[in-house]
Amino acid sequence: xxxxxxxxxxxxxxxxxxxxxxxxxxxxxxxxxxxxxxxxxxxxxxxxxxxxxxxxxxxxxxxxxxxxxxxxxxxxxxxxxxxxxxxxxxxxxxxxxxxxxxxxxxxxxxxxxxxxxxxxxxxxxxxxxxxxxxxxxxxxxxxx
Amino acid sequence: xxxxxxxxxxxxxxxxxxxxxxxxxxxxxxxxxxxxxxxxxxxxxxxxxxxxxxxxxxxxxxxxxxxxxxxxxxxxxxxxxxxxxxxxxxxxxxxxxxxxxxxxxxxxxxxxxxxxxxxxxxxxxxxxxxxxxxxxxxxxxxxxxxxxxxxxxxxxxxxxxxxxxxxxxxxxxxxxxxxxxxxxxxxxxxxxxxxxxxxxxxxxxxxxxxxxxxxxxxxxxxxxxxxxxxxxxxxxxxxxxxxxxxxxxxxxxxxxxxxxxxxxxxxxxxxxxxxxxxxxxxxxxxxxxxxxxxxxxxxxxxxxxxxxxxxxxxxxxxxxxxxxxxxxxxxxxxxxxxxxxxxxxxxxxxxxxxxxxxxxxxxxxxxxxxxxxxxxxxxxxxxxxxxxxxxxxxxx
Ligand SMILES: [Zn+2]
Numbered sequence: 444x445x446x447x448x449x450x451x452x453x454x455x456x457x458x459x460x461x462x463x464x465x466x467x468x469x470x471x472x473x474x475x476x477x478x479x480x481x482x483x484x485x486x487x488x489x490x491x492x493x494x495x496x497x498x499x500x501x502x503x504x505x506x507x508x509x510x511x512x513x514x515x516x517x518x519x520x521x522x523x524x525x526x527x528x529x530x531x532x533x534x535x536x537x538x539x540x541x542x543x544x545x546x547x548x549x550x551x552x553x554x555x556x557x558x559x560x561x562x563x564x565x566x567x568x569x570x571x572x573x574x575x576x577x578x579x580x581x582x583x584x585x586x587x
Numbered sequence: 588x589x590x591x592x593x594x595x596x597x598x599x600x601x602x603x604x605x606x607x608x609x610x611x612x613x614x615x616x617x618x619x620x621x622x623x624x625x626x627x628x629x630x631x632x633x634x635x636x637x638x639x640x641x642x643x644x645x646x647x648x649x650x651x652x653x654x655x656x657x658x659x660x661x662x663x664x665x666x667x668x669x670x671x672x673x674x675x676x677x678x679x680x681x682x683x684x685x686x687x688x689x690x691x692x693x694x695x696x697x698x699x700x701x702x703x704x705x706x707x708x709x710x711x712x713x714x715x716x717x718x719x720x721x722x723x724x725x726x727x728x729x730x731x732x733x734x735x736x737x738x739x740x741x742x743x744x745x746x747x748x749x750x751x752x753x754x755x756x757x758x759x760x761x762x763x764x765x766x767x768x769x770x771x772x773x774x775x776x777x778x779x780x781x782x783x784x785x786x787x788x789x790x791x792x793x794x795x796x797x798x799x800x801x802x803x804x805x806x807x808x809x810x811x812x813x814x815x816x817x818x819x820x821x822x823x824x825x826x827x828x829x830x831x832x833x834x835x836x837x838x839x840x841x842x843x844x845x846x847x848x849x850x851x852x853x854x855x856x857x858x859x860x861x862x863x864x865x866x867x868x869x870x871x872x873x874x875x876x877x878x879x880x881x882x883x884x885x886x887x888x889x890x891x892x893x894x895x896x897x898x899x900x901x902x903x904x905x906x907x908x909x910x911x912x913x914x915x916x917x918x919x920x921x922x923x924x925x926x927x928x929x930x931x932x933x934x935x936x937x938x939x940x941x942x943x944x945x946x947x948x949x950x951x952x953x954x955x956x957x958x959x960x961x962x963x964x965x966x967x968x969x970x971x972x973x974x975x976x977x978x979x980x981x982x983x
Contacts, residue, residue, distance in 0.1 A: 465720055513738075515734070515788075519730070544722070544836045
């Protein structure tokens with residue numbers, strides 16, 4: 444971490460309830476399963492995009508999966524993410540179906556992430572605000 | 588009943604650059620005045636107006652339509668603001684096209700502007716074009732997400748980094764011939780120079796991503812009857828379609844059993860709708876502009892709209908098929924990569940260039956596609972959650 448914390452200047456500063464109301468998805472990977480067509484959808488939606496059914500059931504998806512696509516490390520992040528570089532954005536296929544694009548936690552950073560690598564969900568601080576609140580959510584870590 | 592025809596009768600564009608001394612109002616005024624002059628009309632002839640601004644946060648002014656009407660002399664007629672991220676310009680054009688088609692107005696002004704350099708935190712402003720709850724808050728911006736597409740294409744179809752880097756090389760050569768681009772008159776970039784560019788969001792190089800730029804563009808459209816009075820060279824809007832794909836790449840991957848990241852259903856269907864309405868095929872397109880704020884995704888657009896076969900676009904571009912004389916010259920104004928990407932203006936910049944090409948007016952700058960009859964644009968908002976595709980046809 445840099446000795447001087449990143450100065451975070453935002454064009455908008457979200458209230459904490461904005462993050463809190465998304466907690467089921469962000470903390471537990473809760474999405475929905477369509478009771479009519481069987482599609483598993485994450486994050487949760489209110490109408491099935493595939494068959495337009497409103498008969499959806501909340502479901503907590505598997506917290507484990509594998510990397511299916513990984514680019515190079517990222518050194519040019521959004522505001523509020525500069526203290527944890529480099530950033531790795533990967534595409535993950537969860538064990539029970541849905542795909543999630545997420546950041547990989549990486550201490551120490553390995554030389555490279557191979558597609559097919561097994562991962563599990565990790566609960567992490569996503570970003571910091573200068574007024575002191577943190578936003579939390581899922582990232583993924585490599586399963587040895 | 589045959590659908591009425593709507594024509595582009597005037598276009599205007601500012602120099603695209605960093606404009607420290609000029610506000611969005613100043614840029615907007617210049618583009619509008621040029622378009623009105625080009626159409627040989629005055630602001631009093633304009634019956635309705637749309638303004639596109641993709642990122643008002645970048646200079647802090649929301650409710651731009653209200654300010655713009657006074658600023659360009661539309662008052663007491665009002666304007667309406669259209670925002671569809673990077674596809675705002677063509678979204679506004681589609682609204683204007685509908686307005687003329689409806690018979691409620693015979694002459695409509697569509698103007699786009701953005702002042703990317705007024706916000707020292709501009710990258711953050713554009714981050715809000717992603718899904719704020721599930722991407723932006725997680726630190727995922729469009730750049731790294733787009734880089735994933737290039738990686739997947741390289742893996743799946745064996746396209747090479749060198750082939751991808753030819754897109755910014757070809758469009759830079761066009762940019763050096765565009766007086767409204769700050770690359771005008773410069774020496775064209777070589778492939779070796781492109782290859783030396785570092786990764787910004789690997790495997791996307793810095794040379795594949797657009798800079799922050801200020802600029803404006805305006806288009807005047809009118810009924811066919813009015814157009815025939817105003818100009819000998821009308822350019823007709825054959826069709827404009829809107830498609831959409833899930834913003835979240837995970838959702839997109841899922842719907843198509845892994846094809847979704849590269850096969851954009853919204854864009855494919857919008858393009859097919861345009862071909863069907865225009866009664867032509869992809870092979871009939873003479874000149875195209877595809878979204879290229881990140882050229883690390885442009886070949887995918889060229890595949891989605893059928894200009895090149897699936898998996899082949901980077902190779903075809905490398906072989907020169909998007910140069911003048913090739914199968915389909917692409918982004919002959921330099922594209923968003925080189926002209927810059929003042930977001931509200933960008934979609935209209937595509938239309939501006941196609942209009943020049945279809946009129947034969949790019950000849951004076953030596954970037955004319957000979958005898959171009961059909962032009963096509965594909966304008967992307969964020970990661971394709973908005974896809975606006977249109978076909979223009981030479982009239983007269
Ligand atoms: Zn369903």
